[in-house]
Amino acid sequence: MSEGLGTSSPVRGEPTREPRAAGATGANSAPDLGARGLRRRAVALMLASHLGPTLAVTxxxxxxxxxxxxxxxxxxxMAAAVLAGQLSVGWSNDWVDHARDVRAGRADKPLATGRLGVGAVRAAAWSALAVCVPLSWSxxxxxxxxxxxxxxGAWAYNLWLKRTAWSWLPFAVSFGLIPVFTALAVPGRPTPPWWAVAAGALLGVGAHLVNVVPDLEDDAATGxxxxxxxxxxxxxxxxxxxTMLAATACLVLVPGRGLRGAAGAGLAVAVLLVVACAVVAAAxxxxxxxFALAMAxxxxxxVLLVGAAELLV
Known part of the structure; x- marks a missing residue:
């Protein structure tokens, strides 16, 4: 497949163009076609960024x-830095996995269906990463x-660790760091306590596991x-x-909090969501x-962590 946005294949099932009416000029129709093409490619680029998880983490x-x-x-x-970082992670994932997604026939991947060129997604990933660096240092x-x-850590997963028994490690590290780098960005905030870091790490591992389970067969077929x-x-x-239950327990059963009010309600909701996650995944x-339930x-x-902000000092 040629690389670049200008050589993407047409989308299957797209309506054919109406014949041009008599007397219509190309000056009026060409810009419309170009605009529609740009919109389609912009949508495809957003889909290739793993938009749901990207926005959720942000x-x-x-x-x-x-x-x-x-x-x-x-x-x-913080929002700008995390968004840029997550976009770079999502795009690099689809770029690195392009050949495997094609072999697996992934119709949900714009690169695998030819709606985007590899070069365009690779350029987007590196550009987002370049923007992420100064935003982070700010x-x-x-x-x-x-x-x-x-x-x-997320890039290391995409490039190598996803194919090893250590695939869980980048998720544990990266999610565990979220309460740390968010706290350190706030003037006067110290490093958060161990239970906040542990909750993030456990949640990351759980999200990794439920996200991969639907693709086990396709992944196994591609190595x-x-x-x-x-x-x-x-x-x-x-x-x-x-692991997700343990993450919630870390945020509820902490010194000075206990199972009262919002903390108890949060634990009950988390238990119901985890049970639903397990039932759906098994069936x-x-x-x-x-994965959507894990994100919930x-x-x-x-919410529990924000509610315990006074305990992070």
Whole structure:
């Protein structure tokens, strides 16, 4: 396939163009066709960024930073830095996995279907990473440096670790660093306690497991052998549920909090979501719903963590 945006294949099922009416001029129709093509490619580029997880992680980090009392300039800078980093991670994932996605017949991947060229997505990934660096440093050398470590961990997963038994490690490190680099961006905030870091790490491992389970067969056929592939779908689902519950417990059963009020309600909601995640994953192994439920658990945990902001000092 040729690289670049200008050589993408037409989308299957797209309506054919109406014949041009008599007397119509090319000057009127050509710009419309170009605009439609640009819109389609822009949508395809956003899909290739793994838009759901990208926005979820960005919103989580931004909400946590704002909940810790950061001024608007700080949490807006946090949002921009995390968004750029997550876009680079999503695009690099589809770029690196292009050949495997084609072999697996992934109709949900714009690169695999030819809607985008490899060169365009690769350029987008590197550009987003280049933008992420100064945005991260604007948060301060400690916060920005740790955010870049988290982004580097995600890139390491895409480039190598996803094919090893250590596939869980980048998720544990990168998610565990979220409460740390968000806290360090807020003036006067110390490093958060161990339970906040542990909750982020456990949540990251759980999200990794439930996200990979639907693709186990496709990944195995293309040579990917991460930890979930070695454990199998059932064991991965059970461990994912346990890690997500443990993450929520870290945020609820902390000194000075206890199972009262919002904390107890948050734990109850998280338990229901985790049970639903496990049931759906067992009944429909290729469903993406368990990952969405895992992200909902993450949202509950962010709310719990923001609510415990006074305990992070």
């Amino acid at each position: 919103l989580f980090a931004t909400a946590l930073c704002a909940g810790m009392g950061a001024p608007a300039t700080t949490w807006l800078a 948060l301060g050398w400690r916060s920005g440096g740790l955010h870049l470590v988290a982004v580097a 990917v052998r991460g930890l979930p592939h070695r454990m199998g779908a059932r064991a991965s689902t059970v461990i994912a549920a346990l 429909r192994p290729r469903s993406r719903l368990p 658990v993450a949202a509950v945990d962010v």
